[in-house]
Amino acid sequence: MNIIFVSAAEQYVAHPPQEAASTAVLDCRTTPDAALELYLAGPWTLKSRRPDPAVVVRRLEDQPETRRVVFSSEQVTAWDSGLLTFLNVVKSACAERHISVDSTGLPEGARKLLDLAAAVPEKSGARRQQTADPFLDAVGKWAQGAGASFGNALAFIGGAALAFGRLFVGKAQFRGSDLALVLQETGGQALPIVSLISFLVGVILAFVGALQLQLFGAQIFVANLVAIGMAREMGAMMAAIIMAGRTGAAFAAQIGTMQVNEEVDALQTFGIEPMDFLVLPRMIALIVMMPLLCLYAIFIGILGGAFVGIVMLNLSPIQYYHQTLAFLGVSDFAVGVFKAGVFGVIIALAGCMSGMDCGRNAAAVGQAATSAVVTSIVLIVVFDGLFAVLTSVLGI
Amino acid sequence: MAASEAPIRVENLTMAFGSFVLQRDLTFTINRGDIFIIMGGSGCGKSTLLRHLIGLKEPAKGVISYFGRSLWDSPPEVRQEILRQTGVLYQKGALWSSMTLAENIALPLAEYTDLKPADTREVAALKLALVGLAGFEDYYPSEISGGMQKRAGLARAMALDPEILFFDEPSAGLDPISSRLLDDLILQLRDSLGATIVVVTHELASIFTIANNSVFLDADTRTMIAQGDPKVLLKDCPNITVRNFLTRGEAAHAEM
Structure with missing residues (x-):
């Protein structure tokens, strides 16, 4: 990837973040009606330290009787894609386990964006499978490619010769x-x-x-x-x-x-x-x-x-x-x-x-x-x- | 940044190429949550105005301020910081052709956040899902259609969660249905992100669907001749040029 990774230290000098010390808070609670309530608080932004969604996934595995996940987000002070990626992971983990997700407790904008992200389902077969060719396949493909480009070169030379022919007859x-x-x-x-x-x-x-x-x-x-x-x-x-x-x-x-x-x-x-x-x-x-x-x-x-x-x-x-x-x-x-x-x-x-x-x-x-x-x-x-x-x- | 300040304020802006003045005395304010249209006939300076707003061209005269901070009177670092709150969807997408879609979105994230590569990829996947391109992370721009390139360009414009999104001719080259879907997407993004959106377009259907504010640049008088909600301008604007534009020439026809 052509990406320049800036080290964390440089990053802090470049943008002295107001909320450098700020950390997003996550608390998993089980409600009386056997739902898992995720209590979210603090700044849930890309710049803040955010809890790993794996915590929630582990909790779901520990409590296989959970049938519903609800959210409580009144204490969230700011959010952006940081919150959305977290929610996306939780959502797909729930979908795998057939657990329903009740998003009414989320900030309204976040709820709408999550719906928007889910509005167009992934087209099946669209995703690329990254597979490396076995050695012999790679050699074979290379040889076919070389043969084809040699053919192209000959065709081009032929075309150029025909063009010269047209030049001499003035066409x-x-x-x-x-x-x-x-x-x-x-x-x-x-x-x-x-x-x-x-x-x-x-x-x-x-x-x-x-x-x-x-x-x-x-x-x-x-x-x-x-x-x-x-x-x-x-x-x-x-x-x-x-x-x-x-x-x-x-x-x-x-x-x-x-x-x-x-x-x-x-x-x-x-x-x-x-x-x-x-x-x-x-x-x-x-x-x-x-x-x-x-x-x-x-x-x-x-x-x-x-x-x-x-x-x-x-x-x-x-x-x-x-x-x-x-x-x-x-x-x-x-x-x-x-x-x-x-x-x-x-x-x-x-x-x-x-x-x-x-x-x-x-x-x-x-x-x-x-x-x-x-x-x-x-x-x-x-x-x-x-x-x-x-x-x-x-x-x- | 004062929350009460308007996202964009333009005062007495004059745009010129050398001694050739393209537009003068442009003054308007874009409020938070607006979908603001820059309209006008071909060659009137719409795209040039956009280039001024996104910091690619310096004004000959006048002030452009973002949230109360002047763009061009600030030192370069501050200017970069201001512009980081904006995202731009270019006319042809302008995706970097040697990178996959995920890498296109990851580049600004890697530059300006300290996310781990795995998280960056999560964010890229989310942005692509938002524009209806879930699963297309590993495609190169040349492998997808023009409409998809445009949506991927939008996903990249949203990479840094900007407060202000600019669209240059979003419907150019799209079929009516894709164009309508993009309009819906613009409205949904405004409603859910609370973003301010500035659109350069002369697509009437699109203007009446999404806009709540606008400015009209005139090529003959070289200045703005109307501003406000296009639906109101259509009915009440005294200027025949504006009504003509908004009715595809029917207004002049009716007067004859």
């Missing part, structure tokens, strides 16, 4: 202004953070390399290390991780909130395919922007490496420039940029899918955003590994 329904907005959000507005991270990654790569290469007097090869590292791996990787956290989560939260507000349903009833209207512009934007961001990240990363080379390793800028150009081939860029495009698809798919699958409450939106980021980062790293194997086998 996709989405607004150009939406696409422009997403392009701006995923492109220009991401530049500052991409610059900062890429520059620092370039600096870090240069430092790591310099430590070793200096041992051989081969500082100049820092330029190769940074250039190849940024172009083939880190440019695409860093851009993808930034975009997964920044944009993938935003996609999931936007579309998820639209689900909560039934906006997605509204699109569907107008015959507008949410896949076209919501998912397509976001996918296009990321597929266009990710390679560009990747190129930009590579450039800034190389600048970061150059900064270390020139300032710390005393290489000349011209030397560094030529060294970088001589060793960086078009294929290195191609590998990085291609990967960036694939990562873009992954981020857009994971973000939009989490959003579309979102449940209809606030917590579900948070889960959708989390799942978007986690799924994209895991898939990005997995695919990066696959590409590493593939490029080495193909000798690119």
Whole structure:
């Protein structure tokens, strides 16, 4: 339970209660006509110390001949839910034992509220039975769930592919202004953070390399290390991780909130395919922007490496420039940029899918955003590994 | 708190968003045991007035006092203490969706009382029984219907045994029968708890069933143009706008 329990000591400081010392009084008496009279007095509020209804239940068990319970409450000075919960327990204990309860002696308001509480009887079967699944059941349910969500993912990818098909035959329904907005959000507005991270990654790569290469007097090869590292791996990787956290989560939260507000349903009833209207512009934007961001990240990363080379390793800028150009081939860029495009698809798919699958409450939106980021980062790293194997086998 | 002081007194209240004045010079008193309606056409500031009363928005001018203590001139701790005597049923229930119904009711109890968890659960069960939801303690808000969510919201509003209950559009989104049942519940709660009840609504059937006092906010003149028992206003109010409102436009029709 998400409940903050305040300790009793703090509670007294927070609300100095006027009736701190006050205690509700309960006295059980047997009347001459074999009824049990409950004499109530003092403040029966949630803040006062109240007797445990178990006292009454024990008394009922000790005197099985009791057929009726009556109340005397003239001395009750104040009451609230504290009295009502007590009475509720007594009432249900009496009902179990077929003992009649005469509530005429209770304060009028309390009597009416008790009647109100009993007015709508508990629907049978409404109450939840909390049972824990046996281990094998739990595993089975998990496996079924995993299978179903894999199926969902495939269906979503298929849907996205169909949307692209409609795009190419010019039948996709989405607004150009939406696409422009997403392009701006995923492109220009991401530049500052991409610059900062890429520059620092370039600096870090240069430092790591310099430590070793200096041992051989081969500082100049820092330029190769940074250039190849940024172009083939880190440019695409860093851009993808930034975009997964920044944009993938935003996609999931936007579309998820639209689900909560039934906006997605509204699109569907107008015959507008949410896949076209919501998912397509976001996918296009990321597929266009990710390679560009990747190129930009590579450039800034190389600048970061150059900064270390020139300032710390005393290489000349011209030397560094030529060294970088001589060793960086078009294929290195191609590998990085291609990967960036694939990562873009992954981020857009994971973000939009989490959003579309979102449940209809606030917590579900948070889960959708989390799942978007986690799924994209895991898939990005997995695919990066696959590409590493593939490029080495193909000798690119 | 002086027992003789009115639960709520509003004096010369002006509500504004920046330089845009929504309503000015609102002055009215809500007495103990009243079922008080804040009415008026759409966009006249009914809900904004409610937000002022429940401490969510600060008045541009004027005084709102609870039992003789000014809400906005008091330090924050006192304001919290005053507001703890109130309970609010929001328009859509506003139940916390990640908690079960019992947990929704237990949260304020755990914050402001030193009940044991078992007792807290007893109180939650009682409150749910009062609104006809016995046995639904372990359901999440998304698993029950809109009408039930509203009643659960009412159970949560009553968690701390408030002296004053606020209802924002209680009948919005309810079928006529559920709406009628909610009206009956409001009346029963007033009679048994002795609570003071403030309702924002434009549901005429509901207004005539439950109200014994009201204030009418006008969107054009930006102030209140009538107050009193709506049944009396229907017959005797000189202002055509008010009679028109209370007769669904029939009054203007009759004059033509």
